[in-house]
Amino acid sequence: MASDDQPRDARFEDADDAPVALRALEAADVPVISALVQDAVFPITEMGYDRKARRFAILLNRFRWEERGRGDPQRVQAVLAIEDVLAVATQGIDRADTDTILSLLALEWEPSEDGMGRLTLVLAGDGAVAVDVEALELTLKDVTKPYIAPSGHAPDHGA
Structure with a gap:
């Protein structure tokens, strides 16, 4: 255990009930947001790309991993928002099927030259959304009060 004069890493246990509001501007920030959106679900109709604003966003139902066991x-x-978007492509999902519910498994960042790169949203069922960006700027912000998960349990991937 760290003494009072030595810094220590943040832990989920240190969080209060405040809504999450995080921004990723560096590659090292992406795994933090990825962990918080793991197992988020959303209707396919809740993701959109605004070409003029160069913004891709999803309204998702995020499992509150930081509250697990409490x-x-x-x-x-x-809202998961990606700025400075140059292009968006999907794989393994039918965007025309408006009844589709997607499950987000992870975010993966692949840098390229001059700060550009690709953020891939890995979805259950071998689906993916690839978002090419001029620079990494990703935000996650809770926009409602928490609610009891309809399933009554935490997601389980069977270890």
């Missing part, structure tokens, strides 16, 4: 499992609606 009572009933919770979810919260959150």
Whole structure:
């Protein structure tokens, strides 16, 4: 255990009930946001790309991993937004099927030259959304109060 004069890493246990509001501007920031959006679900109709604003965003139902073990499992609606977007491509999903519910497994960052890169949203069922950006700028912000997860349990991937 760290003494009072030595810094220590943040832990989920240190969080209060405040909504999450995070920004990733460097590659090292992406795994933090990826961990918080793991197992988020959203209707395909809740993701959109605004070419003029160069912004891709999703309204998703995020599992509150930071509250796991503190009572009933919770979810919260959150906005995941990516700025400076140059192009968006999907793989393994039918964007025309408006009844589709997608499950987000992870975010993967692949840098390229001059700060550009690709952020890939890895989806369950071998789907993916690839977002090419001029620079990494990713935000996650909770926008509703938490609610008890309808399933009544935490996602389980069977270890």
